[in-house]
Amino acid sequence: MSTQALVALYVAVGILLGGLVYLRTPERGWSRAINAVATVGLWPLWAPFALAPCPLAGTFSARITRALLQARPGSGLPASASVFSQAEAVEILQRVESSERRLADIDALLSARGHAHDAASVEAPRAGPAKSLGEISLSSLVQLKAARVREHSGLEELAELCELLQMQHVLSRGDCSDRAEALRDQLWARAQALSELREID
Amino acid sequence: MSAAPLLHPAELLRAPAQAVRRRCEPAQQAASARRDLLTIALGGLLFGAAVGSFRGGVQVPIAALKIPLATLLTLAVSAPGFAGFAGAFGRRWSFRETLSIALGAGARASLVLLALAPVLWLAIDLGVGHQGVRWLATVAYALAGLSALGLLLHAVGASRGRLATTLSFVGLFLIVGAQSAWLLRPFIGDPHDANVPLFAHGRREGGLVGSLLDFGADERESGSGY
């Protein structure tokens, strides 16, 4: 194979992947085209990101997915160990992803409203209706931040419980753990609580 | 103007641990990769322009394009190897995480090259010769490499296999980087060449290994430059 053939192969693969990126990109307009063109030229470095699954599957989903996948039947661990069924694991992950989406929405709102609030605060002091709007804005920001803390801590606790359950399953190989059942129940209750946060709000 | 583009170089340089953590979060990887690629392009562009200013004229834009191309080619070819080594030494990184960290290290190195570009240009402007420019460029690459290594050490962590992981990454990058640079030469342009060729292909000089072994031999005969 000559260098020219290698370059031709590179370009051919780049065009294929660029087309795939163009078809799969949900956004329309210039960003879609730029994404595709960048993939043609830089596909070894850019295609893995351009073709990545939905970025809303964030840190917590990744952590919990890894933990739950290991604590499943057929992993070679004792049958007496309590595990989640496939359906239960899927339900937990769906609740986690919903919670992560809410967290992302709150972050976006905080970012947008936070900038607007900072800009308003450096202008001349407000009076009358503008002043009360400003107060509402400030209290909304405070409430959003509190909601964010609740969502984030709920996800963090769930992820830690999953990882604890994972460790208990390793220990259960040596029959030196009896906490898996209690952890399982606690984890299930936490996962249910994630959706209840939405109902309270 | 959003604060994010300003934070990116500062985070890479001042808070490499934080930069590594950002690149390990799936939701942030695409944005980080985009900024890293732009940083590599910009840093390489300006350093290449400084390198090409030795011969001037058309060599300035040519070298400006070749330097980031060499960096990107090296990263593209090395990244799968990095992922293989990371897995072998117990680092549970996904391929995207490995690639993201590699791009972050490349961006950090390119920021150093960006900083050293005016230094190189000044040296050329003050009349440093071809050999001196080669040495200065080599020192600049070495400093950039050390900076990238700093970020890599944060990523590799302190657990078992740290030294072996780092050495294997560095070894692979050096071999591929050297071959990429050899492929794309000349960058500076040999003063003995009346017209600097776009690429020095077809000149059989024993390859990279042969050239390294013949270091110190009469360069006037080869006229290849680098």
Next chain:
Amino acid sequence: MSQASLFDPPTPDVGSVAAAISEASPPRPWQLVAALAFSAAFGLALGARFGALSMAVHAAAVPLGFVVLTLLAVPAFCIGMAHAGVELDVGALTRSVAQALMIAGRVLAGLAPAMLLLAVTCESAESVAVFGVLGLGLGSALGLRALFLGLESLESWTRPTARLLRVTFTLFSALLGARIWWALLPMFGGAS
């Protein structure tokens, strides 16, 4: 913003625990086939300099080398383990050998793009052969490391006799591997 130390303790690598659990199950045949297929990618790259037929031959020869090496070396290793007083846990040994093949395959697959670049652009075939040896050696060494790591759970693994076994086996498998690939790979003057 305070500067973090260069050697901050790493964040807990949750995946390591997951890996420990997943590795508790016996390897599935498709995983071993995948490992060999990964190593074939390196062979493809190695033979790229000499055309499509050479690529196919090298792609077949590299995984074949691993299969032959495993079939010849592992029984000898088992006998060595028995003589060294190391318990023969068949399950642990099977998993470790499979893990070794998978690690070697993945490393070689990762090195395939670099090998392709070097094979196509190096000026001399000897340079390509040198890099090929380097790549195969590295992949094999990391596979061997994974084999030894997988057996660390055995109680008698830290005995001096077990250490001697590891050193001897490393030298033996290096020589045997070199001989096998010398015979199989046309790049090194083997069967074409």
